[in-house]
Amino acid sequence: MFDWRWDFAWEILPRLLMATVNTLIAAGAGYAIALVLGLVFALAQRTPYRPVTFVVRESVEFIRSTPLVLQIFFVFFVAPQFGIRLSPWASGMIAIGLHYAAYLSEVYRGGLESVPKGQWEACTALNLTPMQSYFRIIVPQALPPSIPGMGNYLVGIFKDTPMLSVIGVAELMHTANAIGAQSYRFLEPYTMVGVIFLLISLPTAWLIRIFDAWVRNKMGMN
Amino acid sequence: MEDLSKYPLQLDGNDVPVVRFMNVTKSYGSLTVLDQLDLDVTEGEMVSVIGPSGSGKTTVLRMLMTLETINSGVIYVDGQPLTHMEKKGVLVPADQKYLRKARAKIGMCFQHFNLFPHMTALQNCMEGPVQVLGMSKKQAQERSEELLSLVGMIEKKDQHPSRLSGGQQQRVAIARALAMRPKVMLFDEVTSALDPEVIGEVTNVIRNLVNEHNLTMLMVTHQMGFARDISDRVCFFFAGKIEEQGKPADLFGNPQRERTRQFLSAVKEAD
Numbered sequence: 209m210f211d212w213r214w215d216f217a218w219e220i221l222p223r224l225l226m227a228t229v230n231t232l233i234a235a236g237a238g239y240a241i242a243l244v245l246g247l248v249f250a251l252a253q254r255t256p257y258r259p260v261t262f263v264v265r266e267s268v269e270f271i272r273s274t275p276l277v278l279q280i281f282f283v284f285f286v287a288p289q290f291g292i293r294l295s296p297w298a299s300g301m302i303a304i305g306l307h308y309a310a311y312l313s314e315v316y317r318g319g320l321e322s323v324p325k326g327q328w329e330a331c332t333a334l335n336l337t338p339m340q341s342y343f344r345i346i347v348p349q350a351l352p353p354s355i356p357g358m359g360n361y362l363v364g365i366f367k368d369t370p371m372l373s374v375i376g377v378a379e380l381m382h383t384a385n386a387i388g389a390q391s392y393r394f395l396e397p398y399t400m401v402g403v404i405f406l407l408i409s410l411p412t413a414w415l416i417r418i419f420d421a422w423v424r425n426k427m428g429m430n
Numbered sequence: 431m432e433d434l435s436k437y438p439l440q441l442d443g444n445d446v447p448v449v450r451f452m453n454v455t456k457s458y459g460s461l462t463v464l465d466q467l468d469l470d471v472t473e474g475e476m477v478s479v480i481g482p483s484g485s486g487k488t489t490v491l492r493m494l495m496t497l498e499t500i501n502s503g504v505i506y507v508d509g510q511p512l513t514h515m516e517k518k519g520v521l522v523p524a525d526q527k528y529l530r531k532a533r534a535k536i537g538m539c540f541q542h543f544n545l546f547p548h549m550t551a552l553q554n555c556m557e558g559p560v561q562v563l564g565m566s567k568k569q570a571q572e573r574s575e576e577l578l579s580l581v582g583m584i585e586k587k588d589q590h591p592s593r594l595s596g597g598q599q600q601r602v603a604i605a606r607a608l609a610m611r612p613k614v615m616l617f618d619e620v621t622s623a624l625d626p627e628v629i630g631e632v633t634n635v636i637r638n639l640v641n642e643h644n645l646t647m648l649m650v651t652h653q654m655g656f657a658r659d660i661s662d663r664v665c666f667f668f669a670g671k672i673e674e675q676g677k678p679a680d681l682f683g684n685p686q687r688e689r690t691r692q693f694l695s696a697v698k699e700a701d
């Protein structure tokens with residue numbers, strides 16, 4: 209029977225909002241790791257050192273071909289056997305950061321490849337170092353075309369944070385499960401978690417589109 | 431591997447050319463693009479390079495800008511080897527560090543401008559002086575504004591390239607290259623991507639450089655009239671070799687070689 213209890217919903221709202229903060233922190237921290245590490249992966253695949261490009265390319269492929277939840281378990285339960293003991297939070301951030309870094313590196317790679325060869329030649333003609341060429345000329349041009357893809361994965365990582373509940377990170381899903389286990393009421397917590405995700409995802413996607421347009425305009429690319 | 435000991439470690443004497451190609455060969459796989467090329471350019475000289483498509487004109491400039499490696503021979507700039515460096519008394523292929531120092535004397539403008547789209551005209555010009563020459567922002571801005579005035583682009587200094595016409599972009603690109611104070615400027619068909627009505631604004635800028643500056647210039651062009659007007663010397667390339675070269679009046683007025691005559695009459699018809 210459909211029996212929604214508003215008083216219960218009100219009662220658990222503060223707990224869920226606290227957990228929302230944790231979810232946002234997890235998504236934000238994981239995404240920050242993924243943004244930086246993804247760029248490192250993308251650039252590493254373009255170095256002239258064959259062994260480096262090979263190892264990075266295969267690792268990225270490996271991460272993309274295995275499930276996130278497996279990677280989370282792996283970091284949390286298998287790493288200690290190698291003497292690395294990590295908290296659920298640390299393991300979760302590493303796993304989700306690495307996972308999305310692999311996807312973001314593909315986004316960056318597309319962006320980097322979209323920069324015309326002539327830009328590199330202009331860098332050489334001006335005698336910029338390879339580092340200056342990358343970070344002042346090439347990467348800034350690779351980013352705007354990458355923004356839609358980066359935005360998709362921002363929403364993606366946010367929606368994947370519930371996977372962290374499997375190792376006990378107290379984010380939204382974990383909290384909703386706990387509430388359900390205590391009260392035997394699942395309708396309200398799960399519904400509310402869904403609504404919270406929706407209320408955050410939709411405006412985020414919308415903000416990304418605005419940001420994309422703003423960056424393009426700012427860089428004189430429209 | 432070629433025996434490099436027959437090439438001097440540096441060029442000595444009174445009249446050392448600014449640029450010397452000595453026996454330079456460039457090939458892609460089995461295709462020989464330049465075939466044992468010898469070419470000297472003296473200080474302050476404006477040399478035009480003409481010739482049919484695929485004859486190796488662009489390749490000559492790209493090798494001088496160190497955008498391409500060479501298969502044999504040595505290029506010297508200002509008497510010093512560009513493509514090679516000395517190691518234990520012999521020449522060996524230059525490494526990246528040496529190239530960075532050696533190419534500082536060369537500047538280049540491209541057919542498709544290659545301005546940095548995320549920077550304004552002024553920022554494009556300041557990038558090299560600040561990042562490479564280590565100038566202060568203020569100094570670099572002064573120099574860049576001076577050069578943007580020279581090419582008639584000072585009012586548009588805060589515009590991004592996407593807001594500029596092709597002719598305007600090319601003029602900014604010339605200013606950007608000049609801001610590095612190169613000794614040798616290379617122009618690769620800088621008017622070929624432009625609408626006919628704006629070609630004049632770019633050729634006028636180059637004309638000014640010839641008249642007022644002691645730059646050494648090497649220009650690939652399909653505009654025979656312009657080449658005839660402003661060059662000290664014209665080189666006609668055919669199949670990776672200089673088929674004929676001379677003063678513009680001689681080469682255009684009285685070509686000696688059959689291939690030169692054929693080429694010149696073909697381009698005349700196309701005009």
Ligand SMILES: Nc1ncnc2c1ncn2[C@@H]1O[C@H](COP(=O)(O)OP(=O)(O)OP(=O)(O)O)[C@@H](O)[C@H]1O
Binds near residue numbers: 484485486487
């Ligand atoms: N990266 C490359 N790989 C293979 N072949 C190349 C490459 N770059 C140039 N070539 C070939 O080298 C030859 C000479 O090219 P180059 O660009 O110097 O000719 P060009 O005289 O400038 O011709 P155009 O008037 O069409 O610009 C051409 O046959 C071209 O196809």
Ligand SMILES: [Mg+2]
Binds near residue numbers: 487488489619650
């Ligand atoms: Mg060419």
